[in-house]
Each structure stands twice: as structure tokens, then as C-alpha cells.
Amino acid sequence: MVAKTPNAQHHQCYWLDDVGPAPEFSGTLPKSVDVVIVGSGYTGLNAAIETARGGRSTLVLDAEDPGYGCSTRNGGQISTSIKPTVEKLAAKFGQQKARAIRGEGASALAWIGDFIRAEGLDCDFRNVGRFHAAHTPDSYETLARDAEKLRADENIESFAVPRSEQKKELGTDTYHGGVVYPQHCSLHPAKYHRGLLRLASKAGAQILGHCTVTAIERTAKGFRVTTAKGHVDARDVVVATNGYTTGLTPWLQRRVIPIGSYIIATEELPETLVDELFPTDRIASDTFKVLYYYRASPDRKRILFGGRVSAAETDPKISGPRLRESMCRIFPQLADRQITHSWAGTVAYTFDELAHTGCHDGVHYAMGYCGSGVSMASYLGMRTGQKVLGQAQGATAFDGLPFPTRPLYTGKPWFLPAVVAWYRWMDTRQYRRAAHG
Numbered sequence: 001m002v003a004k005t006p007n008a009q010h011h012q013c014y015w016l017d018d019v020g021p022a023p024e025f026s027g028t029l030p031k032s033v034d035v036v037i038v039g040s041g042y043t044g045l046n047a048a049i050e051t052a053r054g055g056r057s058t059l060v061l062d063a064e065d066p067g068y069g070c071s072t073r074n075g076g077q078i079s080t081s082i083k084p085t086v087e088k089l090a091a092k093f094g095q096q097k098a099r100a101i102r103g104e105g106a107s108a109l110a111w112i113g114d115f116i117r118a119e120g121l122d123c124d125f126r127n128v129g130r131f132h133a134a135h136t137p138d139s140y141e142t143l144a145r146d147a148e149k150l151r152a153d154e155n156i157e158s159f160a161v162p163r164s165e166q167k168k169e170l171g172t173d174t175y176h177g178g179v180v181y182p183q184h185c186s187l188h189p190a191k192y193h194r195g196l197l198r199l200a201s202k203a204g205a206q207i208l209g210h211c212t213v214t215a216i217e218r219t220a221k222g223f224r225v226t227t228a229k230g231h232v233d234a235r236d237v238v239v240a241t242n243g244y245t246t247g248l249t250p251w252l253q254r255r256v257i258p259i260g261s262y263i264i265a266t267e268e269l270p271e272t273l274v275d276e277l278f279p280t281d282r283i284a285s286d287t288f289k290v291l292y293y294y295r296a297s298p299d300r301k302r303i304l305f306g307g308r309v310s311a312a313e314t315d316p317k318i319s320g321p322r323l324r325e326s327m328c329r330i331f332p333q334l335a336d337r338q339i340t341h342s343w344a345g346t347v348a349y350t351f352d353e354l355a356h357t358g359c360h361d362g363v364h365y366a367m368g369y370c371g372s373g374v375s376m377a378s379y380l381g382m383r384t385g386q387k388v389l390g391q392a393q394g395a396t397a398f399d400g401l402p403f404p405t406r407p408l409y410t411g412k413p414w415f416l417p418a419v420v421a422w423y424r425w426m427d428t429r430q431y432r433r434a435a436h437g
């Protein structure tokens with residue numbers, strides 16, 4: 001049961017309770033700037049910090065309050081962020097490129113920690129590690145084998161935890177063991193976003209909320225960007241709209257698949273219960289195809305539990321109780337505990353499960369983080385800013401990759417409910433078979 005059900009998606013977000021009201025970002029639209037950035041999440045703000053510090057007049061525009069998108073509402077889990085394996089990537093791009101792409105995941109993870117420390121951002125950043133749990137004995141075997149390979153081939157630290165030892169990591173009997181990735185981290189997403197807003201403003205970037213960009217047109221000297229508040233001329237434009245990409249950029253809209261991700265927070269729990277469920281404070285996720293991800297809140301008073309609980313997109317009022325049911329299946333100890341928050345956001349998947357960055361028709365972009373964007377969006381935003389400045393270090397292994405779409409796909413994923421329903425059916429079948437031997 002949802003004890004409190006606030007009504008708008010973003011107003012239900014637990015993280016926003018913790019940071020107080022958003023700073024005011026109103027003002028007048030300048031006539032011209034060096035750089036316009038569309039979208040004020042991790043991608044846009046990290047790009048803005050670079051360009052503003054590099055001496056370019058920079059304007060960040062968001063259709064809603066700055067940070068309205070995923071960057072204030074996510075699970076705050078940080079991993080290496082690249083889903084395809086080296087083998088899969090090598091089959092398409094060759095060994096060398098495959099390794100370079102995988103390497104960007106490790107670079108993004110290392111970079112965000114260094115950046116947060118160097119800038120002194122107060123956002124509960126912690127190197128807690130991840131427990132990735134196996135939903136069947138077979139998936140445990142695969143995970144354990146892959147962990148050894150990752151260590152040997154890519155120097156990614158990890159170790160397997162058999163079912164008999166599982167409770168040292170997570171207070172549940174649901175899974176069949178798992179693997180720990182000690183390098184993975186956690187943070188408070190909204191505090192991190194507030195820190196970025198402060199850094200961007202301090203560097204001289206102007207940030208305007210409630211200023212939807214409606215057109216980007218080429219001019220002799222760059223671009224004319226039309227907004228709800230008038231137009232502004234810019235030499236460079238960066239599109240950083242990820243899961244909220246619209247017909248403003250049809251070429252990009254045809255290449256990203258918007259998918260809702262749903263999450264809840266419990267009421268405050270006794271310290272002993274949180275200690276039992278999360279004895280190591282690690283972030284957690286599992287091998288279900290439609291996966292769950294969860295963690296303790298930074299103050300260790302609540303559990304935050306996310307995933308996808310319906311085939312079609314739904315309202316957080318509906319997803320909240322369903323997520324709670326899933327959470328209680330994993331942690332029966334929470335059966336008589338209420339949830340106080342239920343919210344959602346829209347992430348961007350891509351047809352090749354890779355993030356993409358580059359320049360199309362002269363417009364820079366970075367997006368398609370496939371649900372793992374805390375470090376990758378930040379990192380590629382930063383690299384995009386460097387590219388705008390013409391700096392060689394802005395280059396990434398993603399540059400020049402084809403950004404695939406599908407015939408007749410225009411940005412509305414009509415196929416998604418069927419795909420999610422099929423994956424969920426498979427997950428349930430495998431899990432039940434494993435549970436009944």
C-alpha cells in the first residue's frame with residue numbers, strides 16, 4: 001500500500017525532499033551566445049561547465065525546471081555502464097575498437113569520482129561496490145565465469161559470492177548467489193545535480209528553465225535556436241535531451257527508444273532492519289532480463305527499489321504498489337512496511353545498447369545511456385564540451401560509430417510492451433524452475 005501518493009511524477013521523488021526547493025533559473029534570453037545547450041541534466045551541465053570554463057558564453061535551456069529529467073530522479077548507482085561484452089563489440093567493430101569502447105566505461109567510472117572529489121561536491125558519493133545477484137543457478141555460473149574473464153581481460157575487479165555466503169551481502173534467500181564489483185559507487189543524484197548547477201553558474205553559464213527549444217536552424221554564422229521565449233543565435237549547439245528527445249531533432253528521435261523506469265522509497269526503517277538487508281551498504285541489481293535495482297538511502301534509513309513492473313508505461317500511483325510487491329518478494333522482512341514515495345523517469349535505450357555521441361548536421365549530441373547514465377552522461381557531456389572547445393581530449397571511442405535506427409521507427413516504441421511482456425514471462429519461468437529445482 002502506498003501511504004502517501006503525491007500526484008505529479010517528479011513531485012514524488014524522494015531525492016528532491018532531501019535538497020529543498022530548486023534554485024530560481026529565470027531571466028531573459030540573450031540575443032546571441034557562443035554555445036546553446038538543450039537539456040539541463042548531467043550531459044548538458046557537464047558540457048556547460050567545460051564550455052563556460054573554456055571562455056565560451058554558454059546558455060543552458062530546459063523545457064521544465066532545470067534537472068526535470070532523469071538526472072534528479074535516478075537510483076544513484078554508478079557502474080562501468082557498457083552493456084555489450086568485448087566479444088559482441090569485437091564482432092561488429094574489431095578487437096581494438098571493442099576494447100576502446102569498453103575502456104570508456106571504466107574511464108567514466110574513474111572520472112566521476114575524481115571530478116566529484118576535485119570539485120568538493122557534497123553528494124554522498126561512496127565507493128560501496130555492487131552486489132549483482134543471480135536469479136537462477138545457471139546465471140550464477142555465467143556471472144562467476146564472466147567475472148573471472150573481466151578480471152583477466154579488462155582488469156575489472158570482481159569476485160563471486162555463492163548462495164551459502166549471500167546473506168553477508170544481501171538479506172535475502174531469493175537469489176542463487178552473485179558477483180561483487182567493488183569499484184561500483186553510489187551517490188545522491190539530486191545533490192550531485194545541484195552541485196553541477198552551482199559549478200555551471202559559477203563558471204558563468206546562464207541557465208534558463210521553462211524555455212522549450214522548438215527549432216534549431218542553420219545560419220551563415222552557426223545556428224538560430226528558437227524557444228518558447230524568443231530566439232537566440234549560437235555558434236555551437238549541444239543536444240542533451242536523452243529520454244526526453246522529441247521531434248525537435250528527428251534524426252536523434254529515430255535513434256533513441258524512450259523507456260520509463262520506476263522507483264519507490266520505503267518509510268524510515270529501524271537501523272537493525274537496514275543492517276540486515278544491506279549489511280555492506282552495496283548497491284544491488286539482478287540478472288532478471290527486466291531487472292530490479294535497489295539500495296539503502298545514503299542515510300541508511302530507507303530502501304530505494306526500482307525496476308519496471310508493467311509492459312506498457314504506467315502511472316507511479318500504479319507502479320508503486322507493484323514495485324512494493326516485488327520488493328517484498330525479495331525482502332519478506334519488509335511485508336508490513338509502507339512506501340512513502342513512488343516516481344518515474346524516461347531513460348533512452350538504443351538499438352545497439354551503446355551510448356552515442358557525435359555531431360549531426362553540425363549539432364553536437366550525447367545520449368542513449370540505456371539506463372546507466374550517471375557516470376556516462378556526465379563523462380560524455382564533459383567530452384562534448386571539450387569537443388565544442390576544439391580540444392583533442394574531447395575525442396572518445398564512441399566517435400564515428402554508426403548510430404542505428406530501424407525502418408519505420410520514428411521514436412514511438414510500439415514494440416516495447418510486447419518485448420517487456422516476453423522478457424518478464426521468460427524471467428518468471430526461469431526463476432520458478434530454479435526455485436523448484
Ligand SMILES: Cc1cc2nc3c(=O)[nH]c(=O)nc-3n(C[C@H](O)[C@H](O)[C@H](O)COP(=O)(O)OP(=O)(O)OC[C@H]3O[C@@H](n4cnc5c(N)ncnc54)[C@H](O)[C@@H]3O)c2cc1C
Nearest residue numbers: 039041042043063069070071074075077213345372373374
Ligand atoms: C528511475 C530511474 C532510475 C535510474 N537509475 C540509474 C542508476 O541507478 N544509475 C545510472 O547510471 N543511471 C540511472 N538512470 C539513468 C540516468 O538517470 C540517465 O541516463 C541520466 O540522468 C541522463 O542524463 P541526461 O542529462 O542525458 O538527460 P536528462 O537528465 O533526462 O535530461 C534531459 C533534459 O532535456 C530536457 N529537454 C528535452 N527536450 C527539450 C527541449 N526541446 N527544450 C529544452 N529542454 C528539453 C528535459 O526537460 C530534461 O530535463 C535512471 C533513470 C531513471 C528514470
